Amino acid sequence: EVQLVESGGGLVQPGGSLKLSCVASGFVFSTYWMHWVRQAPGKGFEWVASISVGGSTTYYADSVKGRFTISRDNAKNTVYLEGNNLKDEDTGVYYCVKDPAPYRNTMPGGPLQTDFGAWGQGTQVTVSS
Numbered sequence: 001e002v003q004l005v006e007s008g009g010g011l012v013q014p015g016g017s018l019k020l021s022c023v024a025s026g027f028v029f030s031t032y033w034m035h036w037v038r039q040a041p042g043k044g045f046e047w048v049a050s051i052s053v054g055g056s057t058t059y060y061a062d063s064v065k066g067r068f069t070i071s072r073d074n075a076k077n078t079v080y081l082e083g084n085n086l087k088d089e090d091t092g093v094y095y096c097v098k099d100p101a102p103y104r105n106t107m108p109g110g111p112l113q114t115d116f117g118a119w120g121q122g123t124q125v126t127v128s129s
Helices: none
Strands: 003-009 010-012 016-025 031-038 044-053 058-060 068-073 078-083 092-102 122-129
Touching: 010 068, 016 031, 016 092, 016 122, 031 068, 031 078, 044 068, 044 078, 044 092, 058 068
Parallel strands: 010 122
Antiparallel strands: 003 016, 016 078, 031 044, 031 092, 044 058, 068 078, 092 122
């Protein structure tokens, strides 16, 4: 059974930093692209970042480019998302998502639903003074 467990969320002041972790189990972690997706209060899901199986290729949403960094440690079955210079609009629940296809990035460019791949339970990030 695929399991993804996020941690590291919390309350952060604007301009602050946070590092999220997602520990994976139940599949061969090193053969899947991994993604971070977030959902702001009252809004739909927003793709945040993606990382290739070996970690050499990363993609970011324009809204977080230059402020967030996605990384992975395949020996620990863990993917990370580090955010710096956090803004109020970064508030939301952050989800770790496993791509449904091995060795491929199939994240859709359009609206995202929870039937894409496998999702963790999410971790709340609140940016507020």
